[in-house]
Amino acid sequence: MEARHLRYAVALAEHAHFGRAATALGIAQPPLSKQIADLEREVGARLFDRTRQGVFPTAAGEAFLARARRALDEIAAASVDAGRAARGETGRLRLGFIASALLDPLPDVLRRFGRERPDVRLELHEMSTSRSSTALVAGELDVAITLGPPRGAGAEHLVSVPIGHDHVIAVVSTAHPYAGQPAVSVDQLRRQPLIVSAGEDEPAVVAGLRILLGADSSALGGATVARDVHTIIGLAASGVGIGLGPSRMKAAPRPGAWFCEVTPRTPLPDLVLSFAARDHSPVLSAFLDTIRKNCPDVGAALDDRLRPPA
Amino acid sequence: MEARHLRYAVALAEHAHFGRAATALGIAQPPLSKQIADLEREVGARLFDRTRQGVFPTAAGEAFLARARRALDEIAAASVDAGRAARGETGRLRLGFIASALLDPLPDVLRRFGRERPDVRLELHEMSTSRSSTALVAGELDVAITLGPPRGAGAEHLVSVPIGHDHVIAVVSTAHPYAGQPAVSVDQLRRQPLIVSAGEDEPAVVAGLRILLGADSSALGGATVARDVHTIIGLAASGVGIGLGPSRMKAAPRPGAWFCEVTPRTPLPDLVLSFAARDHSPVLSAFLDTIRKNCPDVGAALDDRLRPPA
DNA sequence: AATGGCAATATCTTTGAGGTATCGCCAAAT
């Protein structure tokens, strides 16, 4: 049985007349008669009563037509749904990210993406850089925002683009002597109680701090450690010590906390966006497009991917 | 787009391989390639990724396939449903009947029909003979059980078959002097308080009573009237008078009520089954079949209708 | 560089969908 048979049966039921139904279908009457006859033979039941007053469905015909109409609706919807999916209007995007990305690029990016693609289901997974990398390679994530480019087995099949630079800043209580200063020097940090990050991505941040503190990095041994930047800010605001963390901390201002630069300016690993090189899903492309609109200094790698949107 | 395209896409998704999918479909590989290509062109989106590891649906393909599978399910169900409807296994039967039919033939008939055709929706409408007739002609009923054959405009398009004979019997209280007698004579009814039916079908029953009572039918003028046979039996049992009604009353025995024949035996209009002559619905045929099994003395008219069950 | 597996392309065959002409049937009109 073909969709044609369904369309013809539905048209015949609508017009209750072979000739007019055929005209409406753009064919002649004899082919319609034949197709309906073929259909009735295949179904094994008479579907229409041909009376002098018109052509009306039998009980079997009514049962058939109900299903036929639904089938035709599904067929029409199949094309529509496929088209929407192909344009990236529907679908799913699994995003892995480090917690601190929630401070700066993610809120704007997610808000804009949610507005532009309301029917795309966003799955957000906070995880470390290394887990993001593994999950990307395993196909369990579509994109990831990590601290520095992902490393490890299969990382060569990933495309990575820095989406923002970062450096170390300090946060102190507004009651602290350093409060009000635009910057503090490394010298001013020595022999002070420090608060630093201790998450899974600690090595990257700690490496930055070691560079910063140089010979005195032993001070880190006695530092207070916190799992995320919000805790660092909170502890610093309550006077526990001087918090050190990424400059994106400034996106989470808080009464009682004072942010200042640290001189010399010490870079931290870049925030990096990664995805599978062979992934050409339109939803991913749409997300990359949003990223580009939001992050002015993305690399040319994204442009390469966004150029041919076929 | 034709159902063929859907079947091919589903098969290709299942086998993830053009060659094997084609074999499973019973065609060669090149035609399958072409049909899928045609489909992708019509939908306007690539539905499958051809990789070295196999053929996998794209996001658009997944969306398409979900609809395609449902459409194919509907198409398969269309034939099944039509077949069941054609065999009278599903559908609807609207039955009009006079209240007293609930005493004798209907309980058995409905029980048996409900067991044999559990998926047929029975719509039961208690109504008078004349309303049944009108409703049958208007196509608002499929069958009717009436007192005597239906009359009136359009009745010539109906087929009517007597399904049981009937005559007048009496019902008295067990405390009544007549209780225990197998029969009472007309003479014994004279000058006794009588209870008779007064429903819309009264004329038919009253006509029978008038024949019965002959010259003394004026006694009917002072009779107690009741709307249905249950009330007649109840009133008689409580000693209000002698109830007169159809012999089918005996199907509703009741403590305190005594049924007896009336001599001479006086016929009442037959219980008649009617339906539209042009109605060949399989559900109706099934119902007529059940009627025939339950009512031994149905006429040959039903046999005519049940012989060619095509 | 050679081999092999797989999908795409080229070309031909054949099925069957659709067109035209006509028939048969029945109801309404004469």
Add this chain to the structure above:
DNA sequence: ATTTGGCGATACCTCAAAGATATTGCCATT
């Protein structure tokens, strides 16, 4: 009673396209 007209079915033909066979092109592996 005969005729006319409308409608669906039948007969026959045509041609588009579904499908078969043979071959090519492209990688990935050897």
